[in-house]
Amino acid sequence: MAEAEALVTQALHIDPRNGVALLLSGYLHAAARRSDAARTAFRTVLAMDPDHPRAMLGLAKTDLEAGDVASSRELLERALRFYPDFPEARALLDVVRGLLTGRGEPAPRSLTALQFRQLAFPPGTRECMVVDHDGTVLFSHPVSRTRQALADHLVRVAGMASAALGRAGLGAVRRGAIRSNSGTTFLVSDSRVLLALTLPPDAAPAAALREAEALWTRCMDELGAARPARG
Amino acid sequence: MAEPSGDTGSRAEQVRAILAGVARMDRARGGVLVAPDGFVIDAQLRPDIAVEPLAAVAAALGRELELGADRLSRGMAGTAFFSAQDGGLFLGGSPVGFLAVVAEPDADVQKMRNAVKQALDALQQIWRAGDHSGANL
Numbered sequence: 505m506a507e508a509e510a511l512v513t514q515a516l517h518i519d520p521r522n523g524v525a526l527l528l529s530g531y532l533h534a535a536a537r538r539s540d541a542a543r544t545a546f547r548t549v550l551a552m553d554p555d556h557p558r559a560m561l562g563l564a565k566t567d568l569e570a571g572d573v574a575s576s577r578e579l580l581e582r583a584l585r586f587y588p589d590f591p592e593a594r595a596l597l598d599v600v601r602g603l604l605t606g607r608g609e610p611a612p613r614s615l616t617a618l619q620f621r622q623l624a625f626p627p628g629t630r631e632c633m634v635v636d637h638d639g640t641v642l643f644s645h646p647v648s649r650t651r652q653a654l655a656d657h658l659v660r661v662a663g664m665a666s667a668a669l670g671r672a673g674l675g676a677v678r679r680g681a682i683r684s685n686s687g688t689t690f691l692v693s694d695s696r697v698l699l700a701l702t703l704p705p706d707a708a709p710a711a712a713l714r715e716a717e718a719l720w721t722r723c724m725d726e727l728g729a730a731r732p733a734r735g
Numbered sequence: 736m737a738e739p740s741g742d743t744g745s746r747a748e749q750v751r752a753i754l755a756g757v758a759r760m761d762r763a764r765g766g767v768l769v770a771p772d773g774f775v776i777d778a779q780l781r782p783d784i785a786v787e788p789l790a791a792v793a794a795a796l797g798r799e800l801e802l803g804a805d806r807l808s809r810g811m812a813g814t815a816f817f818s819a820q821d822g823g824l825f826l827g828g829s830p831v832g833f834l835a836v837v838a839e840p841d842a843d844v845q846k847m848r849n850a851v852k853q854a855l856d857a858l859q860q861i862w863r864a865g866d867h868s869g870a871n872l
Binding site for chain 1: 773788800806
């Protein structure tokens with residue numbers, strides 16, 4: 505990658521408005537996870553060529569990373585208007601539309617905040633959260649300052665995971681386990697609600713998932729839905 | 736499970752061998768290695784799974800997991816597994832990109848998770864062996 509970056513730098517030194525070099529610099533910044541620099545490069549390309557599909561896709565991706573889902577959708581729709589046969593853009597548009605639908609439309613039946621009275625969490629529980637797919641926090645233990653940010657992140661993860669599973673022909677996400685070096689988050693989800701239980705990193709996955717499913721059942725009971733998640 | 740093999744073969748061949756090792760495991764439907772910008776580095780998927788759409792969404796999901804871990808101070812993102820009615824998806828990040836492996840519903844989750852983790856470690860070793868000091872773009 506260093507060699508590629510050196511060549512692109514050289515090209516931009518010779519011709520700072522070279523569209524191909526600017527686009528490549530955007531890709532290289534994105535590949536190196538430098539989202540802000542990538543965004544600048546893609547915007548520069550679009551300032552010179554407003555209908556450039558690859559620059560629109562690149563900018564849509566960086567906007568999605570930044571949480572600007574509406575802008576991402578607009579760019580992807582524009583790209584597809586000019587180039588309807590653009591599979592990556594089509595796939596990402598499905599993702600962002602799903603995220604916006606979850607956020608914009610009220611749930612079929614308004615969900616009330618859960619009480620979870622006398623609930624016993626598994627030993628070592630770091631966090632337990634129940635979230636509506638529109639991002640509404642129904643329950644949070646402990647009540648943290650970052651709970652809404654976490655809820656939004658979980659909804660995006662569940663939406664993207666469903667999209668990826670769907671692309672592989674497997675159906676919508678029902679269970680999940682996300683490991684980081686500070687803990688493992690176990691997910692149980694259906695089309696409306698998502699439960700996330702975060703345990704220490706060394707938690708036994710099978711037992712932890714059983715605990716999450718038990719909490720899920722309790723949650724469904726309390727919501728009055730009484731329908732177990734499938735899958 | 737393929738491991739980086741020192742001087743034998745190019746780095747590209749080593750990366751392909753690592754992907755093949757995990758994508759051809761028992762009960763795997765294949766895998767894809769995609770850069771954070773969505774560029775497909777290599778894919779070994781069953782023909783009924785379209786590569787580019789899956790890779791694009793896997794890269795977006797991988798970035799969301801990384802950025803979420805960072806924003807929410809969760810430390811470094813590791814591997815993730817998501818299951819649906821008809822199978823599951825393993826996803827993990829490396830400096831090269833994101834490795835996504837599609838699994839049958841009856842796959843041995845623990846065995847496959849370990850294989851994905853080993854593949855990610857091997858990719859990291861290959862990346863370290865290269866020169867990625869970067870230019871001043």
